Amino acid sequence: MRTPTSPRRALISVAALSAALLTAAAVQPAVAQDSTTRETPAPAARTEAAPGTPAERLIVGYESGAAEATSNKAASADAEAKGKQAGEDVGFSRRLGTGAALVDLGENVTGSDVADVIAEYEADPQVSYVVPDRLNKPLATPNDTEYAKQWDLFEATGGMRVPGAWDLSTGSGVTVAVIDTGYVAHTDLAANVVAGYDFISDTAVAVDGNGRDSNPADPGDWYAAGECGQQTGSNSSWHGTHVAGTIAAVTDNTKGVAGIAHGAKVSPLRVLGKCGGYDSDIIDAITWASGGTVSGVPANPNVAKVINMSLGGSGTCSTATQNAINGAVGRGSTVVVAAGNSNQNAANFSPASCGNVITVAATNRSGSRSYYSNYGTVVDIAAPGGETRTATSDGILSTLNSGTRTPSIENYAHYQGTSMAAPHIAGLAALMKSANPALTPAQIESAVKTNARPLPGTCTGGCGAGLADATKTVQAVKGGTGTGTTYTSTGPVAIPDAGPAVESPITVGGRSGNAPSALQVGVDISHTYRGDLVVDLVAPDGSAYRLKSSSTSDSADNVVATYTVNASAETANGTWKLRVQDLYAQDTGTINSWRLTF
Template identity: 80%
Template sequence: MRTLSSSSGSSSPRRKLISVAALSAALLTAASAQVAVARDAPSGRAAAVPAAGTGAAPATPVERLIVGYESGAAEARSDRAAAADAAAKGEKAGEDVGFQRRLGTGAALVDLGERLTGADVADVVAQYRADPQVAYVVPDRLNKPLATPNDTEYTKQWDLFETTAGMRVPAAWDLATGSGVTVAVIDTGYVAHSDLAANVVGGYDFISDTAVSADGNGRDSNPADPGDWYAAGECGQATGSNSSWHGTHVAGTIAAATGNGKGVAGIAYHAKVSPVRVLGKCGGYDSDIIDAITWASGGTVSGVPANTSVAKVINMSLGGSGACSTATQSAINGAVNRGTTVVVAAGNENRNAANSSPANCANVITVAATNRAGGRASYSNYGTAVDISAPGGETRTSAANGILSTLNSGTRTASTENYASYQGTSMAAPHIAGLAALMKSADPALTPDRIESAIKSNARALPGTCSGGCGAGLADAAKTVQAVKGGTSTGSTFTSTTAVPVPDNGSAVESPITVSGRGGNAPSALRVGVDITHTYRGDLVVDLVAPDGSVYRLKAAGSSDSADDVSATYTVNASAETADGTWKLRVQDTAAQDTGRINGWQLTF
């Protein structure tokens, strides 16, 4: 069910020169959430333009300005002079403008008084721009934490963030990180790994047959993975196999420590993982798996101590042939009735998942695997039993196209910890288990059926192809977590999938969506999903234009943002706007050297 292969490196970001004239033209819009202005500096050099893409809240009114004066100006040295200048410029603009304080850089912080419209702010900014003693004037923007991990291998985790076929996880981290949720990984157990250890809680070894356990004993409270290797001729196989450390790989995808400056990032990196061992040499028995499901979800198993780390999500990246047995179905039903979501792998036989158990059981979320292009992986099972698809990787052409996670270098017994890329529906399932943990963290009241419904209803169409049936599509973590954050699982969504080219350093382009049948005003938390392909995304200014022409800034340009593509969901307070009508996504490239395209976008009311 899995293939081991090495991982590969990634290229470093490049630097670009930003066209100040082009940037300035796009920075100020009448109803914009942000204002930033630059003029030519002495000697024809471009004045420094502070990075605009720092996460300012969409549609946040500008209340203060930061004004930098030329070094020779009296206002650069004297607070009294800066205060007098602010008052004078406010009087000319017809607004109440006042000096507030001096910043550490020497710039002046200017208060705009009562909340002003975009046009009012523009009048004040114009007064400062006309002053040759002013080097720059920019908004004092409201920032928020940005969840971009510093984990050293994160750039190789395409499955989390790539525009084409990633699961759009980073934007979900602004809303939830898995805190308060335990995920049981019913698998081969756990081999110690420093990038996962902080999130591991008590588990159990449910393997009762010592021939399978390979650890010299039966059931006990130690879920350590001793290795599941076998020799040629064993396990019904002509050739042997090294230890897989499969459960540790799965667990790392779900909850590897994140932001710790090493290794990989976990999807629900503040969740806890409970390793529950059921697979050993040659596999594992239904009877042990049934007890593991029961215990992990808080049920009682004779002879086994009560579980003190009850899981609200179970991941089972395992399976076999045949129908779902009544015994297994009974255990799953019991877990779901206790409030635990059960996620299972569809299987890796390139056949209908109806012939694989527990993929064909009821009350589970069955997960097919997609490759880096967003199509069904060649090995993945398919069919009506599949509920959703998630990245599982495909390493035939490159290990870089697999799923990178925590592992061990030992071929038989444990050796040194490492990281490696695997492929399989075993890798796809923990993506959904991690997403379920994020959802449960965002709204603890969510039931298993609501979690499944929300994952499916907020999925996006597979970017690639799928023959045979891949469920509701490719899971979208950001959209799904946003949908449940307020306690509701779905909203009315209007989508445009028409591609619109974005010219290099040119005029703004627009993509329309016509909304009808809503009535009344748009919500205070209108969700705007954006999918744009563009190298060096710092070039881009992205706005939402309401039917009456009001403009809401979604993303400003930023000279320091060298990453590629914009794949994000923004939240806009559009309660002042009529919902019905034609909304537009406006995109402008403000610097030379790159072109791109709007792949699509959507509004969720």
């Protein structure tokens, strides 16, 4: 699982504080590294590139010991003081669920005005980060009943092989938070919808006549020509309802479409309205969805173990958003995000480039990357997203509404987009969590990727581990054909600092046939900077299975985890090895022990 940038590894340039930094331009941090040394620590405060329009608000994270980190009064006084220094009208707006402060810059600020305020915060050693409050948009490419039309679930070529998984799990007991445009009533989904929340704080964006409240109903996100920075207008998308239907539409009810995790519940969290939605609202939605506390919002009665975000914009993941995601994952929620629809490298988009998420690219009916889908090394997995330019029926069919502006009659429609691909993986994650409630977000991601199949078609630029296979993945986490027999290593093995790979063996004998499709590999490694390490399982025939990649930003200690490996192609008997290599100088470690459970 990718992790966020750490000051110990990253050298981030903050010299360019021009208006361009605060617009949709993707400004990349300068990162210097080699194979043997670490970089100079980054400055305590930093700004980051962001999508959307020039900033009207900033998200400010304070060091934990600062009074402003916990006191709204102190944060308000600090905002006022910094505003005076910069010659601008700056005010504290509210506290986000992560503890960061939302700061209002007033109206009609220019890029240089914003840069002046940022410079004041940046110069304060008590500020750990300051980022613009970015505007995000839905990531669907929509156009305008019926399981037989859901090729994305069952077709041999481009489908995700979902029906076989239903014999093992339907997602019961799991709530999936859909952070999106909210929910418009639909009888093919209503039985699986539980209470959510409307997190849109800006009434102009909300359209429903008020700010935050407990009603996540989608009033429509249409806009007229000339609005939202667009020359032409657009009808309401009902985007969140389409996404929710793919995850958990009611199934076996003699109507409409089937949901991937139709035994699960969906909690709609409204963050996108007219022209999109702000990072600050999304951050609070992520926090609340996963059971965190958000000031002024009642406790969440339907904590989600899976979060779907089919939204985003250009610019790399900000520290503010990353902190919210880290908090959600730390509370046990798996976060699934869309890669984006710009036919570009997903590393330049957020939240696709965030750490601790499953980033999903879109494939078409023939199993190739959809022409619009983003790609690249930050993509973890691919799933059906459709491609309606070939035929409307080649899109993803789900629940919708016929209203062009406000809600009208419920219907179904084919959409295309990575917004449609992401809920396929969110649904799969719900199936997995229901089948094995002990799974962590890291284990869910690992199993999804380990059990993927090669793309039937092509993917220029990289589509992660391949096309997700729901049946194989749920079988793997459910236990497959394993017997529960465990084999353990005999002694510790030292890991040399920035040295060659070392191996710890386990000899397996007396078994018949191949290893199971859900071979459990338990690892206990002591190390003072686990991001230095690459960890592989080596089968008796020499085939290597990557358990953990290196990361220049994972500064935590130790690797204590259980990985699920599809080893069904390997003969069970023989000598298996855990291979570990330390790629960077400065920290050392030991393979304390490891085990194989068949």
